[in-house]
Amino acid sequence: MENELLSIKTNKILIFMYFICFSTAIWISQFVCLSIAKVTLNFGAREFIAEISGLPGNAEVLAQKTIFYMLMFGVTFGLRTYFGKKVKKIITITLVVDYLIAFRIIILLNFNYNGVLLWVFTNFLAHLIKSRFSGLYIGGGVISYVITDKNLASMWLKNYNIADYISVYSKDEQSYFYLTYNILNIMTIIAFFACCLFIIMKKDETIKKTKDLYEQLSLANSNLIKVNKELECMVEENEKLAEIRERNRIAREIHDTMGHTLTGIIAGIDACIALAKDSPEILREQLKLISEISRKGVEDIRASVSSLRPDTLERLNLNQALYNLIENTRKVMGVEVDYYCNEKELKLDEDEENAIYRIVQECITNAIRHGMATKITVLLEKRQFEIYLKISDNGIGCAEIKEGFGTRHMKERVEMLNGTVNFANKDGFVVEAVVPIRWGKEYD
Structure with a gap:
């Protein structure tokens, strides 16, 4: 439950960062478009062109494409949020698409804003932090952010600079526009660090839960070993009880067999004593009978004791x-x-x-x-x-x-x-x- 709440908080920060990136990119594209219209309206286009480092092309088309691509970010984010858990490939595909869209937006804005890469990089961290290629993603994100910096890019590309378009306004207006531009960039960075913080918290929470689960499993394993030993003792005791019962059974059989045999022998001997003087032939037969009874008794006793220790x-x-x-x-x-x-x-x-x-x-x-x-x-x-x-x-x-x-x-x-x-x-x-x-x- 806590992990789900943390994911919701992370998504909220991501959405907040998305709106900041969206607002910044649209503000730059619209500002350039309006600034060009202002220069044209004041008939100062020739002097302006002579002073600036580059032109954006068709400013209106620039603004429209920027809006379109920023809306595409929203679509891919929605796909990841609602379908990514069911179909893992959607996460990878949409992140690759985001990476390409980010470069397209940076080029459209002539490297005046590369905060969209931070948005993509944050999504990589949020969804692929556990991947074995996470280190590669982090390294690629850092390199991409560095090489798209406007000061570095201006060394080999003739890009228009947002500062050139701010310069067409009065000093009071310039202060306002510089402040707005810088605040939007700073907010992008703040949102980026906030997302990273929540992602790290989420990872730490997962590690903690894994550790707790491991401790629970260890405890359960210890209890299982203890129960297993107790079961072994119970089985051993049951075996001893079964052995005792079997010995008692055999002892009863021996008792009955010997009692029967000895009783027959005693009775036969008594009969022999009575017949000793008068009937020698009958005495001989009686002695044979006693011998047979004795042999049978020995056999029965042998069968009974064969399993005893x-x-x-x-x-x-x-x-x-x-x-x-x-x-x-x-x-x-x-x-x-x-x-x-x-x-x-x-x-x-x-x-x-x-x-x-x-x-x-x-x-x-x-x-x-x-x-x-x-x-x-x-x-x-x-x-x-x-x-x-x-x-x-x-x-x-x-x-x-x-x-x-x-x-x-x-x-x-x-x-x-x-x-x-x-x-x-x-x-x-x-x-x-x-x-x-x-x-x-x-x-x-």
Whole structure:
């Protein structure tokens, strides 16, 4: 709104300057015409011609052309004001036309008035101040104003001088005409400086608004960053809540599965106790049933816990968790397990830790249960961009490697981390896995 008010003020000054230029140009042309008529009426034309430096030609035609061209200024100004914002080319075209009209008027007035160039120059500043060629326009305007000065032009052109025509009047009248002529020129210059002042104010206002807008955008960006961080925290909290809910769900499944399984086993054992003395065949069948229930319960529990993070990893880092796992295996099952790791504190993401821990756990279980192994070796190396894991045993191995629950589960875990896993029979069973690492936060 303030910018629009400033534009209105600038247009008012431009209109004021236009009327001053219009009045000055018309006054000079009419004054010359009337002065020639006065000289002719007093029969002093011969003496006057002998004393002056030049003649304007047909004074009446001069006055008419001056009026016409000054009115053309008004037309181009109107086109710029009302249509320039919609069609930018109109501004450039009308300013070029104004520049040509200004030179035509200066020539008609024999360089006695070049203030019309200030009018054109002011319009250039008002409309093209932001143009990349603004410096060229300013330089061209200054040069044009200098070379059209009447004193400079009279050095190589025989122009009529307004002073010659003022001299035909009495001294009192001459003072009045000189005063009028000088006042009109001074008013043109004053109007020019006033327009320049308002244009500069307009530019400063635009700069200020741009700066304020930049500060507002910076503040908005800071707020956006803050909100984004808050959203990230909320998303993280929601993910944790979802994980807790999922763990609770799985915990309930384990509770129900184990409750069902153990209840069936207890009931079966009670029945076996009752049948132990009298019905050995029925007892055998009952024990088979209990065995089936137990196996089914183990399978259900395994399916439920496959997505849980080991409790050991919640309390310890990966290296310590694996060490505890191996120590417990040695003590409870009496199997020799050697563990080698070249990194004391492995700094891995949670999904990487889970995968490596479960693979080691599954390999140890399979080696003892299926391979009848008495010695197991676990090698864990941190390389430049990956974790290399190798688990080998001295068990019986297998004639043909078939994809079962354990091997399929290991493959899925490793592939989710863009890694690879291979199985082989080499004096036992060997599992090799390579997992690309993304170094995470340090352990507490």
